[in-house]
Amino acid sequence: MSVVAPPPSLPPLRAARLQLHAAHQPIAVMRSDCHVCRSEGLSPRSQVLVTRGERQVQALLYQTDDERFPPDQVALSEAAWRALGLAEGEPVQVRHPPVLESLAGVRRRIYGRRLDAGDMAAIVRDVVQGRYTDVHLSAFLTATAALPLDADETVHLTHAMVEVGQCLSWPSPVVVDKHCVGGLPGNRTSPIVVAIAAANGLVMPKTSSRAITSPAGTADTMQTLAPVDLDLSTLRRVVEREGGCLAWGGAMHLSPADDIFVRIERELDIDTEGQLVASVLSKKIAAGATHVAIDIPVGPTAKIRSPEAARHLAARMQSVGERFGLVVRCLFTDGAQPVGRGIGPALEARDVLAVLRCEHDAPPDLRERAADIAGVVLELGGVAAEGAGPRLALETLDSGRAWERFVRICEAQGGLRTPPQAACVAPLVATHGGRVVHVDNRRLSRLAKLAGAPESPAAGLRLRVRLGDEVARGQPLLELHAQTAAELAYALDYARDAGDIVQVVA
Amino acid sequence: MSVVAPPPSLPPLRAARLQLHAAHQPIAVMRSDCHVCRSEGLSPRSQVLVTRGERQVQALLYQTDDERFPPDQVALSEAAWRALGLAEGEPVQVRHPPVLESLAGVRRRIYGRRLDAGDMAAIVRDVVQGRYTDVHLSAFLTATAALPLDADETVHLTHAMVEVGQCLSWPSPVVVDKHCVGGLPGNRTSPIVVAIAAANGLVMPKTSSRAITSPAGTADTMQTLAPVDLDLSTLRRVVEREGGCLAWGGAMHLSPADDIFVRIERELDIDTEGQLVASVLSKKIAAGATHVAIDIPVGPTAKIRSPEAARHLAARMQSVGERFGLVVRCLFTDGAQPVGRGIGPALEARDVLAVLRCEHDAPPDLRERAADIAGVVLELGGVAAEGAGPRLALETLDSGRAWERFVRICEAQGGLRTPPQAACVAPLVATHGGRVVHVDNRRLSRLAKLAGAPESPAAGLRLRVRLGDEVARGQPLLELHAQTAAELAYALDYARDAGDIVQVVA
Incomplete structure (x- = not known):
């Protein structure tokens, strides 16, 4: 029998930048015969924890026998490189990640038990820390599709998604917002609604996403009209001065779990009510809204296909919103065909400009829908009586006040632009x-x-x-x-x- | 308006070997600015179809800006390289994979509808062709855990898993086999059972797996005693001559979907009865067995933890087996502690040798358990009367006939070896x-x-x-x-x- 020494402390590996793009997936490539792979018993396609000082990132491990990768090196994808803030050749430690405790909750959920606030918080925390693999994420989302989230679980999930991100707060007691549950091309009402609301004295700090599966997100469309990639202090200054903004929300780090869930749902092509409610409301709560109008287009090829599904969704949005002190009002709109004429960032921007400028050939459906949604926002915000909102919205457009405010918001964001024309x-x-x-x-x-x-x-x-x-x-x-x-x-x-x-x- | 040309046919990319190990996951690395990524609109972490002549493989795409990867090249991981049988620099086509039609079945199953034989066949076919991502695989397995597979679905899945692989056939009308549902270290009865069955004139072509999560699979243990990596013709010759074999099943391509499902279940740490039944029976059916004894260890830290769960599993194994003309008999054994003394390939092999050689300090529990299972096999095979199997099994051991047959089987496989001793x-x-x-x-x-x-x-x-x-x-x-x-x-x-x-x- 040999004498036994304590476990040796492993020498670190040198970090090498791989310039590999893997859509936010951190990846580590190591030689199969490196001392860390061998002594830690790391197998290819397992998860590893890469640590540099205080920072760490969980990465997917691939192994290589290629001589171009030295055995004392770990090559890191762009996502891993950025997360660790590395310089070429810096020492890093690589080891097995800690046990994923929150997965026990996912397993219980698969077998039909409900999750409480603590379970949801633990799951979402691990998700945003990149500790869930695609297998884990897919299992969580599938389990909550097979047995849909109930009202309490939806509240817990919403709360957990808000907590892991940044939250904005505004001095105004009333902060209005709007959202469209999507699925309808060209439905680009936000720039018009924000201009009308701000022109009527409301505070509407609108943050929007870029397109995920669609040909244009509001941020893509707005970017053809003005800069949208604003930092938090610029955003605050724009809203303070003009009452509203039309910014890209990505830089704000609001409800960061949402993007991760959306990627998996898109790959599975599933879309559940509970996830939709938590996704929309977590972003609105994190953005500091107090009153939200939600546009639900209903139609055979829209996301929501029946009036029953729309009513159920609206009821859930309202009841969950209430639990966070958020006033939610839903509008059911026609989802049978696109809104306006253009589909694509610049083409939609031209429709928006035509409506704001009251041009004679402005698409009437976009004008009408924007006025309806703005009407609800004006009523929610207390500047129009119940039922009088849409009329005030149209007056704001026709008087040129909406256009004038829109120009001022664009100028505050960095300058009004002319949308480009295709070759x-x-x-x-x-x-x-x-x-x-x-x-x-x-x-x-x-x-x-x-x-x-x-x-x-x-x-x-x-x-x-x-x-x-x-x-x-x-x-x-x-x-x-x-x-x-x-x-x-x-x-x-x-x-x-x-x-x-x-x-x-x- | 410009005149429009037909879609240009894209020039191929040159294949480069990346020597990347990713546990069967084919991976393609391409320059972000290569003509294929741009014209096909390929995004990082999407799936691509890589084609060389008649062969194709679906791979996970990563993109790079690294100058070491030329823009006219696609670098392929080992799994992709082998699947395509490539030589360095050969031209390949890369494009979007076709739509995954069978995913509609997975989605229906998520929402609670049952799958028929056609659905299961389509899903399993796409799974073994590598067209399912981890997200899809996880969703399928989670859905069948949330709402367990019923008897018909288990039959359909078993059938589908048999169909996509190779099937062995044997001239004998009775072909016996055994299986342990696992979870009990050291439970290495197969070498003993095969020796006893073959010594009594039965045909028992035993194929086993290597360890997946355990410290030793039967193939790992047997490899310390004889070569186990036999090709099909060697395997046939061994069985023809000695009545039995103890080979690694991996090279046989029996039920290839099973390994894929097992990897995901392991990552989720879920284990459902339906998947277990389909996994075990599909391998036995594909191996050409007609009569199978299944060892189900029951204990607080074994895979099956209660007598109720064991009875339910046994009933499902029997009823599904019947649908394929397979006679299944289950034994419930003590799963409270390991069997024998050794845990690990060579250490278990030494226990096996001690029992076969009737050494005075042979572990009595391993001897007894092997005799019980061999007894059932002898009864199923018709060479022992009901209830007389275990006695005949012990006689076969005590007379030295089992040891003699084991030596002959090992010699036929390439020679008996002495298990190694740790340093x-x-x-x-x-x-x-x-x-x-x-x-x-x-x-x-x-x-x-x-x-x-x-x-x-x-x-x-x-x-x-x-x-x-x-x-x-x-x-x-x-x-x-x-x-x-x-x-x-x-x-x-x-x-x-x-x-x-x-x-x-x-």
């Missing part, structure tokens, strides 16, 4: 005459994305017809806008059977 | 006197793995006491075996509070 434009024409009876929102979005939206801000499409219109053979149904001929060709290729995307019946 | 051995002693009242199987396994099992075949531990034994202070409870002093030190460090692993009460 290549091609029409998609009707192959036969008849009446437009159906518009497929999902496939229209896909088409706009194939044309290059939102990465190319000028790309997308412009609808030339609406439901119920009579069209002749050869008449344009829509125009495709792209920056390159190749992208235009791809989109046209997809759209060959456009009869299905915009359905014309003789 | 470092250290005892773990009782910190106080008393009676052994509890043995934690899970933590014993962990301890043996920390000592280096199964990678170091000589590593592991040897129990010196059993439940109910009286021990004095300072008396060894177990011996740790390791190849290096460092590994021994790590294991001892973990075992500091060994009182909990082997609990002694005054």
Whole structure:
């Protein structure tokens, strides 16, 4: 029998930057025969904890036998590199991550037991710390789809999602906000609603997201009109001066768990009410809102497809909101076809400008919908009597006060811009005459994305017809806008059977 | 408006070998600015289909800006490289994978609808083709844990798992087999049972797995006694000549979906009855068995913890087996403590040898348990009357016929070997006197793995006491075996509070 020494302290590895992009996934590449892999018994595709002083990040481990990777080195992806704030060659420690205690809650939930506030807090904390693998995240979201979150769990989840992020606070006792549950291309009412609310003296610090699966998010559209990547002090200054802003929310770190959950739900193509409520309300609570109008488009190819589902969602939004002292009012809107004419950042921005400037050919549906939502916001904010909001909203537009306020907000954010124009434009024409009876929102979005939206801000499409219109053979149904001929060709290729995307019946 | 060309056909990329190990996950690394990423609109961490002639593989895409990766190259991990059978610099096509149709079945299952045979076949086919991401796999397994697989679904899943792999067939009308549902360290009865069955004229082509989470699989233990990595023709020759074999099943490609599901279940630490039944039976059916004895250890730290759960599992194993014409008989065995004395490949092999050679200090519990299981196998195989199997099994051991047959099987597989001996051995002693009242199987396994099992075949531990034994202070409870002093030190460090692993009460 040998004499036994205490466990030796392992010498650190040198950090090397791998310049690998993996959509927020930290990755570590180490030689299979390095002393750490061997003594720690690390296997490929396991999780490791990489530590540099006080900072640490959990990473996915891959191993290599390639001589280009020295055995005393750990090569780190961009996400890991940034999280640790490293310089080339700095020493780091790599070891097994601690046991993931909160996973016991996920397992209990899989087997049908409910989660309390403590369980949810522990899960969400580990999620934002990057300790959940895709396997764990998918199990959590699947379990809460198989047995939907109840009201209490939705409150706990919302609370947990708020707690792990930053929270904004405002001196005003009333802070209004709006949100659309999405799924409807072109529904770009926020810039108009903010301009109307701020012009009427309300405080509306609107933060928006960039597109995730859609051809344009509000932040993408607004970016063609003004800078949106504001730091917190700029945002405060804009709101203080103009009453409202239209900023990108990404830099604010509001409800950071949401982005992680959304990525997995998108991959599974599942969308549950409980997650939706927690997602929307956690962001609004973290943004400091006290009164929120929620636009719920209902239609066969929108996210919410039936009036029953819409009513159930609205009731849950209101009841959960109440638990946080948040006043929520939902509007059910027509989700049968896109709003306005443009789909894509710049094309939607031009619709917004037309409405704000009261141009004679401004899309009437966008004007009307923005006025309805702004009306609810004005009523919630106490500057219009119940039922008088939409009229005040239209007056604010028609008097030019909304446009004037919008210009001032854009100037405060860094200057009003002119949306770009695409280099290549091609029409998609009707192959036969008849009446437009159906518009497929999902496939229209896909088409706009194939044309290059939102990465190319000028790309997308412009609808030339609406439901119920009579069209002749050869008449344009829509125009495709792209920056390159190749992208235009791809989109046209997809759209060959456009009869299905915009359905014309003789 | 520009004139539109048809979508250009993309020039291929050159394949480069990355030598990256990611536990079967094919990975492709491409420059962010390469023409394929740009024109296909590929985003990091998405799935791509890599094609070389007739062969294709679905891979996880990472992007890089590193100059060491040329923009006309795609660097591929070992799993992708092997799947495509590539040579350095060969041209490959990279594009979006086709839509994963079977995911609609997973989504329906999440929302509580049952899957039919066609759904299961489509899901399992896509799983073994590597088209399911971890997110999809986790969702499927979580959904079937939240709402357990019913009898029909278990049959459909078993059938689907058999169909996607290779199936062995044997000229004999009766082919016996055995399986242990696991969770009990040292329970290494297979070599003994095969020797007894073959010595009595039965056909028992036993294929076993290597350890997944345990300190030794039967294949790991057998490898210290004879070669186990047999190709199909060698396996057939061994069985033809000796009636039995003890081979590694990995090369046989039997039920390949199983390994994929097991990896995800392990990460989630969930284990459902339906998946367990489909896993065990699909492998037995694919191996060509007609009669199977299943050992179900029951105990507080075994996989199956209650008699009720064991009975339910046995009933499901039998009823599903029947649907495939498979005769299944289950034995409930004591799962309160390990079987035999050794835990780890070589240490278990020595217990097996002692029982087969009828050595005076052979572990009696291993002898008895192997005889019970072999008895059921002999009865199922029709060479012993009902109830007379265990006696015949013991006679076969005592007469030396089992040992003689075991030696012949090992010789046919390539030669009998002597299990290796560890370089470092250290005892773990009782910190106080008393009676052994509890043995934690899970933590014993962990301890043996920390000592280096199964990678170091000589590593592991040897129990010196059993439940109910009286021990004095300072008396060894177990011996740790390791190849290096460092590994021994790590294991001892973990075992500091060994009182909990082997609990002694005054």
